[in-house]
Amino acid sequence: MIIYLGLPQAGLTIPAVPAGILALALNYGAYMAEIFRGGITAIPRGQWEAADALALGKMQVLRWIVLPQSLRLIVPATGNQFIMMLKDSALVSAMGVWEMMYLARAIGRADFRNMEMLITAALIYWIMSAILEGCQARLERRYSRGIRSSVPARAGGK
Structure with a gap:
């Protein structure tokens, strides 16, 4: 609104x-x-030093050593930000932008079906959020391959 x-x-x-x-x-x-920034700085300094010992350039260190490890930390927060941005896009309807909530209110007023249109818009947001959450979960699994879980195995082999 300030802008x-x-x-x-x-x-x-x-x-x-x-x-x-x-x-x-x-x-x-x-x-x-x-x-x-947080994901990249979370990589231990020893990783950078090991890459330096191998005489890798800064871009090689980032591409082959730091980013693959930091993506495991970056993906969950990035996915959450995308989902929040999807939901926050409804806030621009206050400026008269024709987005989903604006259209739901406009059509609901015209047909006297406000509740049905708002529920439909909410369901569309929910479906889009669920799709983004599924994509995020797949990315998290992909980048967490080879990382041991911190949850100990149960006794008895089950």
């Missing part, structure tokens, strides 16, 4: 859709940068 309603007071007018995209990009870009 859409506040910037015109400073002489810069941005249409609703680009303002919504810019606001979401700035907000989630900051979170994503912190997620990637």
Whole structure:
């Protein structure tokens, strides 16, 4: 809302859709940068030193050693951010952007079926979130291959 309603007071007018995209990009870009920073810095310093001992360049170290290990840490938080951004896209309807919740309210008012349209929009959001959660789970399994679980095996072999 600050970008859409506040910037015109400073002489810069941005249409609703680009303002919504810019606001979401700035907000989630900051979170994503912190997620990637945290994932990369979580790799032990010994990994970097071992790569240095092998005379690998900085880009080779990142590509072949650091990023494969850090993706295991980055994927869960990144998936959560995508799901949150999907849900937060409904907030741009307050600026008059024609997104799903805006259309649900508009059609519901026209046909006097507000509850049905809002439930339909909620179900669509739920389905899209479930699809993203499934993709996230597959990525997590893929990048966690070869990593031992911290959960101890049960006694008795079962």
